[in-house]
Amino acid sequence: MILAWVHDVVEGVRSCLTGMRTTGHYLLENLRGSGGATAITREYPEQPAERVGARQRGHLVNDAPRCIVCHACDTACPVDCFTMDGERDADNKMRASRFDIDLSKCIYCGLCVRACPTDSLSMTPAFEVDPRHDGSRFLFRRSSGQLGQRLDAPDVERLQRLADQPRESLAAADRAWLDQHIDPNGPHLIGMYGLGYFTPEQKQAADAAREAKKRAKEAAAAAAKAKAAAAAAPPPAPPPPAGGTP
Amino acid sequence: MTGLGHAVDTLAAWLAGGPPGWFAVTLAVLAVWVAPLLLLVFPVAAFGQILERKIAAAIQRRKGPNSAGLDGPLRLVFRAVLCLLPRERQDRAFAAFCNLVPVRTALLWSRRLGLGQFVADGIKMLGKEDIVPRGADGAVFRFAPYLALVGAFLPWCVLPFAQHLVMLETEVSALFVLATSGLVVVALKMAGWGSGNKWSLLGGMRAVAQLVSYEVPIGLAVGGVVLWCGTMDLHAIVGQQYAPGVFTLLGWNVCQGPFLLLLLLVFFVAGLAECQRSPFDMAEAESELVSGFNTEYSGLRWGMFALAEYTEMLLIGALVATLFLGGYQSPIGEQWLLLLPTWLETLLHALILGAKTLVVFLLMMWIRWTLPRFRVDQVMRLAWLVLVPLALLSLLGIAVTLLVAGGTTEGMAYGRLAARPRPDLSWLPWLLLWIVPVLAAVVLVRAANARYGGRHPALRRLTGEGA
């Protein structure tokens, strides 16, 4: 019995020491800065990030001309990132007049990309956001020749950066690069606050104008309806007073 | 000798402008004893937390806190000092200061080491809501953290930091330590009961069962040292461990035979259990009890429990050093250290005690981040079936040594009390004291190995081998 107890204690001490030897080894290794995760850890904001892989899910980009404003992505999104408006262009096709993706809500699940019937929505490997941005500025108009062109992470970053500034203020080289990658005709850049708006005030004004127009249109429609109703109402109206008292 | 006690009297008399009343004495005690103690232990415990996180990271092969530097707190200090200047001037001064090369290097290193972490943690804790659950027993719930802190801090009063740096010299300081640190049990029980939460209650019950059980081996271990040194005064125990010559080390209790070494191990393991550290963190046991007795605590009240835990760890470290490792004495050449001017000697002694404490502290962390948590029954088994028998065995061995050796020597007359005699072993009995028990142990272990083989008995039972 005593021998069993001695053996038990010795075994216990020995197993503790074995464990501590292992961890002590790690400890020393770590302090020397070699081995373990320490040696391969990148301190991200200070050191540049590595691209994880081609299928990394980063920021969303919408290729504006291909988008048909079908709201499939909007429906698929579990957290309601999208705010979009559409309008008819010259060929009577729907195109996005506003397509904001609130990246502060996005959980990068990729459901919207799968839902998109025209493949205009795609994910890029870019994942860094300048904290000054509100993150909704990824709509670029590209001409049909440029649609096949893939925008890589650095490209998207550059686009994002340049998209913050009005075109006139860009350097010539930047402007040329932009023209190469996105449609040089028309308001090809959608600024960070939406289609061609570079300040929140611009966008607010435009939104307000659109709202006002919509309300005016609705009011007009309502008025027309009321008028029509008024025009249609009199004929059935008279009978009750006429034959109301049989 | 007791500079601090004298300082209390003087200050109290000065405050009262005559013979001091209780109020003046309380104020003086607060100013001379409590405030410096808090000022010393709080930062040390906070630093211990960072150290722990770094060590944990290193053992788990990651980096640990590496971004929170001291530049943020420094900026706050600048703002506070220069509060009359406009904001940009403050910032410019701060930037100029930070751009000095040594400052910048220091700040960078403080970031890399995560030194600002405890400031951030403290501010975070201050900002948290103090929640008292509806079902809680309010007064008990609120009071428990304070009691835990008191239990963790009181034992420091009698601890000799240096020859002239003891707050309270009593003849029973070893008993005082055991008695006051027992307050923590009550605090944990109160926290568990007062929270009105089943996890807390279970954690509190476990804490009480564990702490009360481990008081026994701790008490026996301290008793062994007391038996050997013939005094209950910690300061006198330190004085007993003095040895003249180069190797003061040889006088340390831990060198006085395998029984005291065994007691050191028992004390250390039981101390580990006393401060509820992994592998003995039964009372918190995240994976079983959410957070055990402090499940319902938030903000500063939680912080007090954390602080009490670290203070207690430091206390165990300091006690191990005091009881077994020569206290504040230098391992070599203590006799020349004593020739230095008092202030320098005091400083060096305090630093040496700090270094010894730190070593034990590091060992505790190493163990914590290596071993998994015990089961409740294993914890009890370890206390009653391993530590207590070992402690009793050592006590017996020490008693027999004392009977046989008998001879005594004078230790250094440290502290208020003259040291009492303890056996003076010349080299032959000293060697015998080491060799005989160690040989006996080796024989026993070999016999056990021969009988039970290399495999653990539990494993053998499982596989049905050797039945």
Ligand code: SF4
């Ligand atoms: S990736 Fe997911 S969360 Fe983000 S916009 Fe698409 S559907 Fe919404």
Ligand code: SF4
């Ligand atoms: S699913 Fe595709 S096409 Fe439809 S609105 Fe969204 S981005 Fe446009």
